[in-house]
């Protein structure tokens with residue numbers, strides 16, 4: 001709540017203004033039956049046209065005033081809630097940008113998207129609702145009851161019987177229906193989750209031909225939701241006649257007792273009519289109140305999910321020394337000192353006793369079976385994850401003592417699963433370094449063997465990628481990702497299987513370009529290809545989270561059985 005208040009503070013003026021507007025609107029509305037009574041009793045019954053005209057004009061004036069206030073309040077509340085929603089979404093987005101890889105693992109991308117969209121929208125609706133009817137409902141109740149008592153205290157007694165009855169039936173509906181509404185909400189969330197996850201991974205779904213499986217999952221969730229909604233509305237449907245009955249009985253009672261009073265001259269006809277109207281308003285007030293409570297409860301789950309993200313401290317942050325940002329990475333010497341690593345929530349260490357030193361400018365091939373920890377190991381260098389034991393050093397200094405900014409600028413990573421953004425090719429490349437000149441962009445593209453295919457597009461570097469633009473192959477995408485990383489002129493460059501979709505010949509060219517262009521850059525290449533292993537300065541062989549062997553390729557050919565196995569298996573393919 002404190003988090004929300006920080007954002008809402010900006011809209012303080014509107015939040016103060018709104019209750020007054022609501023009050024004027026409610027008075028304008030609840031006074032109408034009173035005027036009607038006057039018109040009937042003092043005008044119609046007394047044959048006095050001037051009273052009808054005068055009261056009529058007053059009625060219209062008050063009604064216009066009330067409606068104007070209501071309209072202004074709708075405007076104010078829309079502006080406030082939409083503004084609040086936008087601000088909340090921005091601060092949530094900003095927070096997500098600060099989160100580290102382990103945090104994203106924890107929340108999952110699909111869930112973060114739901115939180116950014118659905119959940120924020122729901123909170124936004126609650127703000128709007130609060131400003132429009134949260135106060136309106138009780139005010140209306142109080143005003144209507146006030147007028148009823150003002151007209152005739154005896155008849156007001158009927159209220160003391162019927163209002164509790166109505167209140168009880170509203171309460172029953174709520175208590176019965178409430179759990180169902182909450183479940184409905186959860187089912188909607190589940191369905192959203194399924195859809196989002198499916199869409200994010202649609203390529204995987206398609207490539208594994210799992211459309212049927214996924215569709216079935218969707219249908220299952222969808223039908224779950226349907227059944228729950230039906231159950232929930234059944235309760236409402238069952239309760240409505242009951243409310244209607246109580247309502248009608250109340251009106252009947254009023255007409256009965258009121259009729260008796262009218263006949264004995266204790267009550268006027270107009271007053272009786274207005275009485276019935278007020279009873280309707282009381283009921284309206286009760287219904288609105290129940291709606292408000294329901295919306296709040298539904299939104300509380302959303303709120304919890306939003307606050308959870310806002311409260312999440314990024315699990316990687318600068319050490320006090322890092323925050324000062326004194327240190328710069330100049331050479332690119334990388335050392336692992338007895339490093340072990342475990343993913344948050346993981347049961348075992350995926351890396352153990354990792355120890356090695358890499359000289360500036362060296363090219364290191366990292367090989368090993370899938371799941372042996374290659375990606376995990378190299379992600380520790382730019383602190384995408386933090387070690388759980390030991391130390392990673394760059395230029396002899398613990399990576400935690402560099403500002404994260406410096407670290408991420410000087411250590412370039414092309415991840416196994418890399419993505420480009422919607423936009424032109426040029427924009428995507430410059431994303432790595434906004435100040436790069438056209439020559440630098442082209443140089444990087446040439447080094448990544450991307451220039452030729454870029455130049456083959458009619459729009460060249462201005463070719464739009466993604467939505468509405470051209471689609472490029474996986475290999476082309478990988479080359480653009482490499483070029484993007486090169487533009488940063490990193491001191492350490494990590495290529496995580498980044499040329500897997502590029503043919504061997506092109507890969508060879510890229511490698512020799514890199515050697516030329518980034519002579520002093522330390523290069524880590526995770527690879528499956530023999531010639532890449534063979535042309536590296538040294539090779540690290542990982543086996544089940546531990547270093548099996550490390551050395552020059554020709555040494556490993558003699559000493560490491562795993563290296564020989566990988567070598568042989570590759571040669572045969």
Ligand SMILES: Nc1ncnc2c1ncn2[C@@H]1O[C@H](COP(=O)(O)OP(=O)(O)O)[C@@H](O)[C@H]1O
Nearest residue numbers: 105343346350369370371372373374375376377
């Ligand atoms: N984000 C993650 N959260 C939890 N466990 C992970 C994560 N990424 C990888 N792992 C696990 O860590 C181990 C090493 O994976 P990884 O480093 O990706 O291997 P490689 O790159 O050699 O194929 C595997 O057992 C894998 O299941």
Ligand SMILES: [Mg+2]
Nearest residue numbers: 374375376416
């Ligand atoms: Mg990997």
